[in-house]
Amino acid sequence: MRVLDGVAFQVAAGTICGLIGPNGAGKTTVFNIISGLLPPSNGKVICDGKDITGRPPHAVAAQGIGRTFQNIRIFGEMSLLENVLVGMHRLFSYSPLTLFLDLPRKRREEKLLREKAGEILSLVHLEDKAAWPARNLSYGGQRKLELARALATDPKLLLIDEPAAGMNPAETEELMEEIVQINGRGYTVCVIEHDMKVIMGICGQIAVLNFGKLIAAGSPQEIKSNPLVIEAYLGKEE
């Protein structure tokens, strides 16, 4: 059984790209293959000219690909700040020896990166809750924390999986602004979403999957009027 069949698309640097399709189309599977959680049976994943197909997740993260999860996977018992600091794991460089000798280098790095973590939390409007245990956040807050944590990995490409799921209109508006702001700072983004307002509102390019196949790719205008896309979502006219 093929979950994905001949799917091929590119994400241009500096853009916001949308990946849409009905439930079960294989969108999250694409993300799982890119981030190394699932090896593809064939095909390649190329990031900035480098072949990263089948590399383990931490190596993909080291290459600069960050992601959020469709079902939230924040570290509930750790504070918001600590969650973001975990995202920054690869940006730290002090060794265990430096740690045990309590050398200034360690204190400097921790201080610097903690400040940076606070800034990232401000980007998603969560800075006042930085010391809270993450499980105390509202659903919308937890989704934003996922985003902040993925951003903390300082990625070349940010994969965001259904960020607006379960959010009310006000939260969705704020989310859209936050993603546009993030993109404005130079991060390339690829978003999986069901909320068409979000996709049409922020994406420059959109790819559409259905039953594991790529059925269309293009600008929002082109996708909106594409008969195959309309059929996939609404079914064939009888």
Place this chain on the structure above:
Amino acid sequence: MGEFLAATWYTYNTLLYTVLVNGLLALSIYLTLACGQLSLGNAAFMGMGAYTAAILTMKASAPFGLALAAGGALPALVALIIGIPTLRLSGVYLAMATLGFGEVVRVAFLNLSITGGSLGLNGVPAKTELWHLVLVLGVLIYSLVKLRGSRFGRAWEAINEDETAAAVMGIRTTFYKVWAFAAGAFIAGVAGGLNAHFTFFISPREYGFEFAVDILTFAILGGTQTFWGPLVGSTILTVLPELLRFMGPYRLAINGLILLLVVIYLPNGIVSRNTFKKKADRG
């Protein structure tokens, strides 16, 4: 007064030493529990350390420090050999591997002539002094305090919470899990070496599955959310049977009852994450 203290020391010094050794063992299993893994091999690692250190001091007249270091290094090396293939996988594989490993080691102790077979080793020189135990425990506690607020402590905690998410954040999960497991094995080995040199006699019986479960109980009773928990658990479970001695045949029953009450009313163990936080920060 001086005589009273001397008499008290004479009677109870072994208990104090045992409290400290069990503290080390509880911390050794805590290291693997803290990143979501269960090791049932720490009694076997303790045994390996005990036999290695005792054989070195008895047959090779090795200096105590060297014997202890070797007693820690051998289990650590074995932990790397078992750990690297098993910890690549997520799930209960380490528990299964260490369960089997513990049995293999016990049988090895029983059958090798150098370990004295089922008679064990008798006449291990009395080399352990209080300061040795306090020093090793002190260094370990210092290390754990330092690790807690560092990138390494956060990495272990992340792996414990959600290994997949941790990996996607760039954490080399296998590397960290293997390190925790090997460090735990090292500490258990050193604890074994220290223990052998104040009990004078070691045998395979002491390092079997029952004791591995005891070590796990120390940690779980005390609470595995912070490293203070295992220390509290091991102290209580070592001292309690002594305190309850006056109860004669009922003391083990009372011991069991206390365990049951803690499991029911304090499911996170005696010391939880929130024990040291002010009410406002508890969330």
